[in-house]
Amino acid sequence: MLEADAKYESLDVIMPHAREAIMDRTSPTEILEAEHRVIQKVVGAVAVLAEGLGAGQEPPIQTLCSVVEFMRTFADRCHHGKEEAHLFPFLEEPGFRRAVVP
Secondary structure, eight states: OOHHHHHHHHHHHHOTTHHHHHHTOOSHHHHHHHHHHHHHHHHHHHHHHHHHHHTTOOOOHHHHHHHHHHIIIIIIIIIIHHIIIIIHHHHHTTTOOGGGOO
16 A cells, blocks of 8 residues: 555545545645545534533444544644645745744
8 A cells, every 4th residue: 555545544434535525636735725624524523423422322433433543644644744844834935933823
């Protein structure tokens, strides 16, 4: 398995068609924005799971495991890795200070 495929594996489990939606983008910023939207959807799903917990419902353990794996591999390593390695240094060039870049 290629390294890029391994980074997207957890995404494929959570949202099977999200990879195509991301890869259809043409610019690096469009790709990052598409990834943000995918991450937001997963976070929204976690909120629904949390509401269920609050109502006394048993959470689907496999879903929780998949969400944790997604956040560790795709959101943190893949997406945030791109921002740290490419976007933030690029923004620093014209004078943005890292402390003010989210």
